[in-house]
Amino acid sequence: MQQVNVFFLSHGGGPLPLLGEPSHKEMVTCLQSVAAKITKPSAILMISAHYEANPIAITASATPKLIYDYYGFPEQAYQLAYPCAGEPKLAEQVQQALQSNGIAANLDTQRGFDHGMFVPLKIMFPEADIPCVQISLNPSLDPAMHLKIGQVLQQIEYENLLIIGSRLYLS
Secondary structure, eight states: OOOOEEEEEEOOSTTGGGGTOGGGHHHHHHHHHHHHHSOOOSEEEEEEEEEEOSSEEEEOOSSOOBOOOOOSSOGGGGSOOOOOOBOHHHHHHHHHHHHHTTOOEEEESSOOBOHHHHHHHHHHOTTOOSOEEEEEEOTTOOHHHHHHHHHHHHTOOOTTEEEEEEEOOOO
16 A cells, blocks of 8 residues: 555635735745645645535535635635646545445535635645545544544555645634
8 A cells, every 4th residue: 555645734714824814924834844845746635624514525526616615804815716626536536435434425526625625725736736636524523433534545545645634723
């Protein structure tokens, strides 16, 4: 089995890291540093704290849109772009792996990428040239279930895959 890079990181307070908010400067520097130290991934599998579904849902569009799932920010926060491609084949592989391990999972060709995904990736890989797939958490937030999901994801055979868990920034 090949080694998989796995990170758990903060995506900051909404779009603030991308708007130059001074309180997010250290986080932005850290994300840029992490990206500079690893081999550029061939695909990214993102688990965002802002995506919950039962059963587990997996984005499967080749051209996902962005979801501006925040409010009360300047207009420029709703004009942010991160035009990375989706990776339907990886999404199918994730679904099959989860299902073969007893975890119900559906492909979702309609859902786009939320800010828990596009904010840190725009900082880490601003070229938006790495295909991405996002998977949901189960709304139960059951630790045992999510540990099992993590174990299954580590077994995905995909060359140079980066798996990222993303959560809200807490100061």
